[in-house]
Amino acid sequence: MTTDWKTPVFVTDKRGTLIAVHNAEKALVFMANDWPSAPGYLFDLACKRCIANAKNPDLGRSAELAFRAAVTELGMFPPGRISANGTAGRAGRQAV
Numbered sequence: 001m002t003t004d005w006k007t008p009v010f011v012t013d014k015r016g017t018l019i020a021v022h023n024a025e026k027a028l029v030f031m032a033n034d035w036p037s038a039p040g041y042l043f044d045l046a047c048k049r050c051i052a053n054a055k056n057p058d059l060g061r062s063a064e065l066a067f068r069a070a071v072t073e074l075g076m077f078p079p080g081r082i083s084a085n086g087t088a089g090r091a092g093r094q095a096v
Helices: 023-031 041-055 057-074 092-096
Strands: 009-012 018-021
Touching: 009 057, 018 023, 023 041, 023 057, 041 057
Parallel strands: none
Antiparallel strands: 009 018
């Protein structure tokens, strides 16, 4: 069983729908069904950490950070979450 994260990660799926991912279980479902590109290192790390969190609820923060890193690597921020210079702004870091 996974625990909910304090702040959900907002991502857009392949159809452009905004999704709030709030725990490792939902992150795994998103990665299996809606990941927009070929899996890479951070994707693999996020999968491993989320699976580990399913076995050990104490690993929730590790799973959350790995998923956030994988999302950030791909730039899957919802519209309006990127600052003018193309990097995550203060609001972006809090929500994504």
